[in-house]
Amino acid sequence: xxxxxxxxxxxxxxxxxxxxxxxxxxxxxxxxxxxxxxxxxxxxxxxxxxxxxxxxxxxxxxxxxxxxxxxxxxxxxxxxxxxxxxxxxxxxxxxxxxxxxxxxxxxxxxxxxxxxxxxxxxxxxxxxxxxxxxxxxxxxxxxxxxxxxxxxxxxxxxxxxxxxxxxxxxxxxxxxxxxxxxxxxxxxxxxxxxxxxxxxxxxxxxxxxxxxxxxxxxxxxxxxxxxxxxxxxxxxxxxxxxxxxxxxxxxxxxxxxxxxxxxxxxxxxxxxxxxxxxx
Amino acid sequence: xxxxxxxxxxxxxxxxxxxxxxxxxxxxxxxxxxxxxxxxxxxxxxxxxxxxxxxxxxxxxxxxxxxxxxxxxxxxxxxxxxxxxxxxxxxxxxxxxxxxxxxxxxxxxxxxxxxxxxxxxxxxxxxxxxxxxxxxxxxxxxxxxxxxxxxxxxxxxxxxxxxxxxxxxxxxxxxxxxxxxxxxxxxxxxxxxxxxxxxxxxxxxxxxxxxxxxxxxxxxxxxxxxxxxxxxxxxxxxxxxxxxxxxxxxxxxxxxxxxxxxxxxxxxxxxxxxxxxxxxxxxx
Numbered sequence: 001x002x003x004x005x006x007x008x009x010x011x012x013x014x015x016x017x018x019x020x021x022x023x024x025x026x027x028x029x030x031x032x033x034x035x036x037x038x039x040x041x042x043x044x045x046x047x048x049x050x051x052x053x054x055x056x057x058x059x060x061x062x063x064x065x066x067x068x069x070x071x072x073x074x075x076x077x078x079x080x081x082x083x084x085x086x087x088x089x090x091x092x093x094x095x096x097x098x099x100x101x102x103x104x105x106x107x108x109x110x111x112x113x114x115x116x117x118x119x120x121x122x123x124x125x126x127x128x129x130x131x132x133x134x135x136x137x138x139x140x141x142x143x144x145x146x147x148x149x150x151x152x153x154x155x156x157x158x159x160x161x162x163x164x165x166x167x168x169x170x171x172x173x174x175x176x177x178x179x180x181x182x183x184x185x186x187x188x189x190x191x192x193x194x195x196x197x198x199x200x201x202x203x204x205x206x207x208x209x210x211x212x213x214x215x216x217x218x219x220x221x222x223x224x225x226x227x228x229x230x231x232x233x234x235x236x237x238x239x240x241x242x243x244x245x246x247x248x249x250x251x252x253x254x255x256x257x258x259x260x261x262x263x264x265x266x267x268x269x270x271x272x273x274x275x276x277x278x279x
Numbered sequence: 280x281x282x283x284x285x286x287x288x289x290x291x292x293x294x295x296x297x298x299x300x301x302x303x304x305x306x307x308x309x310x311x312x313x314x315x316x317x318x319x320x321x322x323x324x325x326x327x328x329x330x331x332x333x334x335x336x337x338x339x340x341x342x343x344x345x346x347x348x349x350x351x352x353x354x355x356x357x358x359x360x361x362x363x364x365x366x367x368x369x370x371x372x373x374x375x376x377x378x379x380x381x382x383x384x385x386x387x388x389x390x391x392x393x394x395x396x397x398x399x400x401x402x403x404x405x406x407x408x409x410x411x412x413x414x415x416x417x418x419x420x421x422x423x424x425x426x427x428x429x430x431x432x433x434x435x436x437x438x439x440x441x442x443x444x445x446x447x448x449x450x451x452x453x454x455x456x457x458x459x460x461x462x463x464x465x466x467x468x469x470x471x472x473x474x475x476x477x478x479x480x481x482x483x484x485x486x487x488x489x490x491x492x493x494x495x496x497x498x499x500x501x502x503x504x505x506x507x508x509x510x511x512x513x514x515x516x517x518x519x520x521x522x523x524x525x526x527x528x529x530x531x532x533x534x535x536x537x538x539x540x541x542x543x544x545x546x547x548x549x550x551x552x553x554x555x556x557x558x559x560x561x562x563x
Contacts (some may be wrong), residue, residue, distance in 0.1 A: 013368075013455075014367050014368075014448060014451050014452065014455060014461070014464065015455070015460065015461035015464075016363065016367075016461040016465075017364075017367075017368050017370075019360075019461075020360045020361075020363050020364040020367075020368075021364055021368075021370070023357065023360045024357065024360050024361045024364050024376070027357040027360075027361075028361075028376070028379055028380075031425075031428055031429055031432060032379060032382055032383065032429070032432075033379075034398065035394035035395055035397070035398045035429070036382075036394055038394065038397045038398040038403060038404050039390075039393060039394050039397040039398075042397050042402070042403075081299070081300075081303045084296050084299050084300055084303075085300045085303065085304065087296065088296055088297060088300050091284070092293070092297075094297075098544065100304065101544070102540045102541060102543070102544040103304070103308050103309075103540065104308075105539075105540045105543055106308055106312070106536060106537075106540055107308075108483075108486075108540075109486050109490075109536040109537075109539040109540050109543070110490065110532070110533060110536040111489065111490025111491070111492060111509075111510045111513075111529075111532050111536070112388075112490065112492050112493065112510075113490075113492040113510040113511075113513045113514055113529075114315065114490070114510070114513065114529040114532050114533060114536070115311065117513065117517055117522075117525055117526065117529060118311040118312070118314045118315045118318075118526075118529065119311050121311075121314050121318060121522075121526075122306075122310045122311055122314050127314065128310055128314065129306065129310065152307060153307050153311070156307065172284045172286065175284070175286040176286055178286075179286050185286070185287075185288055185289055185292075188286060189288070210385060213387070214386060214387025214388065214389070214390065215387070215493075216387065216388055216389045216492070216493035217388070217492035217493050217510070221517065233387075234387050234388075234389035234390075234493065235389075237389050237390070237393060238389060238496070238497060241393070241396065241497065246396075246397075246402050249393065250393075250397060253390050253393045256386070256387055256390050257386060257390055260385045260386040260387065260390070261385070263385060264378070264381060264382070264385040267385075268378060268381075
């Protein structure tokens with residue numbers, strides 16, 4: 001291909017704008033925009049009254065409550081433990097650190113179904129931890145606890161990987177200045193270090209929460225999947241599909257889609273704020 | 280290596296933090312990992328290896344391989360173009376495009392599958408036309424490909440965009456003034472600069488494409504041997520209480536996941552080294 005005319009018109013511009021714009025837009029339209037609009041337009045045909053009847057159905061409400069509750073709990077657990085792990089990795093050297101650091105990404109790399117069956121096994125009554133917990137009459141299978149366990153696993157790297165670089169970049173001079181002014185360690189930590197890491201921690205937690213809301217694969221193996229008790233929204237959508245109840249599936253699906261977009265905007269906003277603060 | 284800091288937490292806090300992290304990572308990372316191999320090898324290595332002669336397992340492996348052979352190159356190809364578009368040119372709506380790349384990550388895999396049901400299923404836009412022409416997309420292999428393309432789409436672009444932004448376009452513009460064509464610029468100037476980042480993106484795409492479960496289970500229709508990828512077959516085996524076989528298949532996928540995180544760590548090292556050498560260049 002030659003671009004003799006174009007070259008003259010906008011000199012110094014890298015060629016290929018038309019080609020890459022065309023290819024990118026076609027692919028994104030085909031893969032993302034058209035499929036999303038086909039679901040949205042199908043759901044848009046449902047009368048508003050019927051839509052609310054579906055969404056406000058007791059079982060659907062229960063599923064949303066379970067999904068929100070488990071995703072929130074798991075995100076808060078990761079808020080605390082993800083921060084501690086990121087702190088250790090960013091601030092300390094220890095034997096085997098590279099391996100531990102790499103293993104944080106395991107939940108990203110391992111298929112959700114594999115994570116699901118192994119977590120279910122670990123916490124099952126004859127599994128390693130399940131046996132231990134059974135001595136105290138604690139069973140995690142038939143409650144939302146199992147769902148939370150799966151979501152903690154899935155969400156961990158989001159928090160650690162967002163917070164870790166921010167702790168690493170934090171200038172030790174600031175801490176030293178605080179120390180020289182007579183602040184003790186906890187004052188330095190809570191008044192100087194933690195506030196500057198907090199935006200990243202919130203961003204990571206929001207990502208973990210968003211991921212947790214939509215998670216399916218790892219949850220269904222460890223949860224008892226009982227309606228009203230431990231049935232998450234994605235599972236309910238699949239059940240509706242299996243009953244060929246496309247109207248309900250699309251109504252619940254569109255609701256989930258709207259929540260996902262709100263979360264995407266929130267996370268984008270948090271990330272931009274974080275970037276501005278860092279620079 | 281972390282450089283020594285003057286302000287350090289008291290020793291008891293340090294010990295406590297190490298203790299908490301140790302317990303947490305043992306429960307959530309180490310134990311599940313050990314359990315997979317322990318369960319897979321419960322009845323000995325011979326039984327373990329026999330699992331992979333089972334026709335259901337071999338056809339699931341074949342289908343998974345076929346899926347990645349189709350999906351990874353397509354997403355790599357378009358991912359490069361999107362990263363190129365976003366980092367080399369200014370145009371209206373660029374921010375929206377960058378946000379659109381993130382969409383597959385932010386929506387539930389189940390919803391991702393659902394989208395294609397409503398696009399190509401019997402009730403979908405193209406549904407009746409497809410049925411009239413005897414083409415099956417949903418509840419068949421093409422549906423799996425579409426779902427996997429969707430969920431693994433962002434990785435390449437997402438890795439390349441920040442990298443190509445840092446690299447800037449000075450090299451490309453220099454090549455342009457020397458008379459290089461667009462493709463020459465890409466092959467000889469850009470690609471050598473982004474190769475590690477690109478490989479990183481490809482490995483992540485591959486991991487997601489192999490492991491996707493939610494989206495694929497919605498569109499597959501679960502016809503055994505025809506539309507069962509490895510994660511779906513794990514689900515089937517587990518549902519039939521064939522735990523050992525389920526864990527045996529899971530163990531191969533775990534090997535691949537371990538390979539992925541090792542490759543990731545190695546490539547991150549290369550990318551960081553490349554960035555450092557660039558910073559030195561700028562300072563000079």
